[in-house]
Amino acid sequence: MPRTPxxxxxxxxxxxxxxxxxxxxxxxxxxxxEAALDAGDVAALQIxxxxxxxxTVLAAVAALKPVAQARGVAVILNDRPDLAARLGCDGVHLGxxxxxxxxxxxxxxxxxxxxxxxxxxxxxxxDAAEAGADYVAFGAFFPxxxxxxxxxxxxxxxxxxxxxxxxxxxxxxxxxxxxAGTLARAGADFVAVSAAVWSHPEGPAQGVRDLARAxxxxx
Numbered sequence: 001m002p003r004t005p006x007x008x009x010x011x012x013x014x015x016x017x018x019x020x021x022x023x024x025x026x027x028x029x030x031x032x033x034e035a036a037l038d039a040g041d042v043a044a045l046q047i048x049x050x051x052x053x054x055x056t057v058l059a060a061v062a063a064l065k066p067v068a069q070a071r072g073v074a075v076i077l078n079d080r081p082d083l084a085a086r087l088g089c090d091g092v093h094l095g096x097x098x099x100x101x102x103x104x105x106x107x108x109x110x111x112x113x114x115x116x117x118x119x120x121x122x123x124x125x126x127d128a129a130e131a132g133a134d135y136v137a138f139g140a141f142f143p144x145x146x147x148x149x150x151x152x153x154x155x156x157x158x159x160x161x162x163x164x165x166x167x168x169x170x171x172x173x174x175x176x177x178x179x180a181g182t183l184a185r186a187g188a189d190f191v192a193v194s195a196a197v198w199s200h201p202e203g204p205a206q207g208v209r210d211l212a213r214a215x216x217x218x219x
Contacts (some may be wrong), residue, residue, distance in 0.1 A: 006009075013215045018172075026063040041212060048078040048093075054203075101133050115136065133167065136161070138153050171183040173192075175192070175193050177210035179206075
């Protein structure tokens with residue numbers, strides 16, 4: 001009798017944490033970050049401060065990078081491969097109007113983690129993958145106050161990507177503990193969250209615990 005092929009089980013969906021767009025008190029936020037990262041599994045921390053000047057970004061990376069890296073959490077800087085390379089970040093996340101993957105790779109080296117926002121487009125994601133991106137991000141899946149969004153992909157895009165392409169996909173945009181499981185079931189390798197942790201009524205640590213529970217159960 002022919003053998004039934006064994007399909008390897010997909011690794012558990014992990015949490016990808018994004019900072020708030022502004023951090024008024026870095027010392028206080030660093031303590032909140034410590035509590036959040038100690039509360040559950042977090043794969044990466046993206047430092048995302050789009051409207052901040054370079055000095056502010058440098059100060060944020062200096063304060064937050066040691067906290068994350070001491071816990072095995074990759075530090076990803078948003079938009080700026082030049083600063084990411086200079087500051088020793090583990091990677092950079094690029095928007096469609098930022099530097100190209102090739103440019104970022106030349107600045108950061110072959111071991112850097114490079115991700116690309118691809119909105120609701122498999123074509124953009126395929127282009128990023130072919131250029132050498134380490135992950136692609138789809139979203140926003142739900143309304144979000146963190147940033148203005150015009151794209152609203154269907155979760156099926158995660159399923160199709162998972163079935164056809166090897167590099168990981170990240171789901172982003174308005175994700176909460178109530179919706180994270182749906183995206184995990186659909187095929188997200190990572191779910192990226194910000195407000196669901198930092199604005200959690202019981203604090204960031206509880207936000208991480210709630211999301212970890214949702215991802216573990218895919219509920």
